[in-house]
Amino acid sequence: MKKKTTIYDIAAKLGLTAATVSRALNDNPKISKNTRQLVLDTAMEMNYEQNKVALALKSGKSYNVGVIVPRIDSNFFSSVIRGIEEELHPKGYHVIICQTNNQENIEIEKINSLLNVQVDGILMSISNANLEDNMGFNKLIRSKRTPLIFFDRKKDLKGVSSVTIDDFKGGYDATKHLIDQGCKRIAHLSNDRQFEIFNNRFLGYKQALLDNGIEFDESLVIETMSKVVEGRKSARALLDMDRPPDAIFSSSDFAALGALQEIKESGLEIPEDICIVGFSNEPFTKFMELTTISSVDQFPMEMGKVAAQVFLEEVSNTQDTKISKNIVLTPELIVRKSSLKHKER
Amino acid sequence: MKKKTTIYDIAAKLGLTAATVSRALNDNPKISKNTRQLVLDTAMEMNYEQNKVALALKSGKSYNVGVIVPRIDSNFFSSVIRGIEEELHPKGYHVIICQTNNQENIEIEKINSLLNVQVDGILMSISNANLEDNMGFNKLIRSKRTPLIFFDRKKDLKGVSSVTIDDFKGGYDATKHLIDQGCKRIAHLSNDRQFEIFNNRFLGYKQALLDNGIEFDESLVIETMSKVVEGRKSARALLDMDRPPDAIFSSSDFAALGALQEIKESGLEIPEDICIVGFSNEPFTKFMELTTISSVDQFPMEMGKVAAQVFLEEVSNTQDTKISKNIVLTPELIVRKSSLKHKER
């Protein structure tokens, strides 16, 4: 249990003072080459390591950023976090992760918990889409010291930056593609539309229909959680309709998979009878043996990196004028077998 | 940019001293009910929040733990981290994540980087299986202050705890299952056997063969990275043999998938001609449409929770006698279509 060596230890050993040692260690110009080298050498020799906690207390910067996500064990979120970590670590930051399990109260608790440990910023994807209660957020924003950056699931709050993808375009492109395949009756597995992302995918879907002379039919839109079983249920409901759809655009790959399974088991063929497009480009969509699933790639790692960059800009911005930016990345439709009726090219 | 309120602020407002305020806030017995309540009220009123950084400096405990993994965007590691976070957050700890990208030099850098920020412990899965250079680790252990816990990919270092699964059993069970299916010539897609986990899976495989009167054939063991394309290559090599195998036990689900694809494309049937068992129970293994892939579940979330518990024990252990434990969890073979020749039950 030996103590760590501090600058005082090395100062004592050299008959110097802590301040001088500190200067030497920090390449302060006002110091002689000799003493600097001397300090550096003995620091090395004594296995000195800077105590970042003391530094954090002194400077008010912890060089920690918090990342809050619903859960980390999803391909999307873990990829975003990978991007964040890769971007931030080289700049000296550490990444603290928090999960909310999609519970609003926990979300607030974790925000406060991160603020308490003096993180230099918080990057998050919200769990609570309810626009009314923004206690935690407002506190964060009022404090004016800790940058907040939303990624993917954001709230529209003035002065808060965000990095998202163009979900409208994602939904639009997916739907347009289905229309181009000759589909006329396109269903949509939506999700809680209190979240902008799901609402925008829905709106993109709707707009693509309208732009192409297809009537929007509310009964073809089913709110479906992002789970395989839920996708099955919704597909069942669609199949049981008097006039079942000839295509499904799902806002989730998992729901898309469930739909695919249910449809195949009912004896129908994909894409011949029903085309399917999912969302997120989950790894399994391209691993399917027979019917790889078309999906919309959100470039999660890229999203993480960009969010990290926005954070870096905001912390380095010393001026009072807080500039917030809303960056929108462009998604990409990946066409696979589940929606490719006519073999092109 | 208003400053945060400190105990001095509330002390000043109340005509008290910081010490008293501190005591009140910490439920110190020697304080009058009145002043305690008074302090608590004004603390609330002034939006006081304890500065954990100052506390960390004072106490030497940061209430941060570091987690180091090769990469976070894999189902296995992100699930482990989920377990860790869920277990540790309620106890007041924050989880800092670091990725090594499997690079040994980065691994050491990140260890040091975490030690520098005074984490209370490090939970890690190693990237560097080389037993010779243990600089970073030795430093960590010598320091005697920061508990180190390995999970999954560990090193055998005295005094260091670990949480792993019984990879030998995983390999053994998988292979035994293949033998029970009537397979006689069982190949193994291994991986870098410098890592205990891969070596143990291999040893389990080998032992199962021996225990069942099947000769071990070195030529049926191919070192294969955990990637779909690599699995394809290895399968190709196996198919090109004079006497191809009738089963493959892969230490990776991704390689297993590649093998499955290559085999199917060559016109052979699974499981009729060749049985396949993977390892890790990746989500996609059960999502396959035709041939769901048998695999060995490692219970990653559980592993994370247990590793977190071991850490908690170690930090709370104030005695000099450092007790290290090596916990081995039991994996579970999940039999699916890729290896189920004879329809049982």
Added chain:
DNA sequence: CTGTTAGCGCTTTCAT
């Protein structure tokens, strides 16, 4: 170029 001093916010003896 180097030393002195103060302070970041909190806890904790030691007095009173």
Added chain:
DNA sequence: ATGAAAGCGCTAACAG
């Protein structure tokens, strides 16, 4: 029951 003071390790303003 409360105050005074020291200290965790570091940096920075001010002297010299």
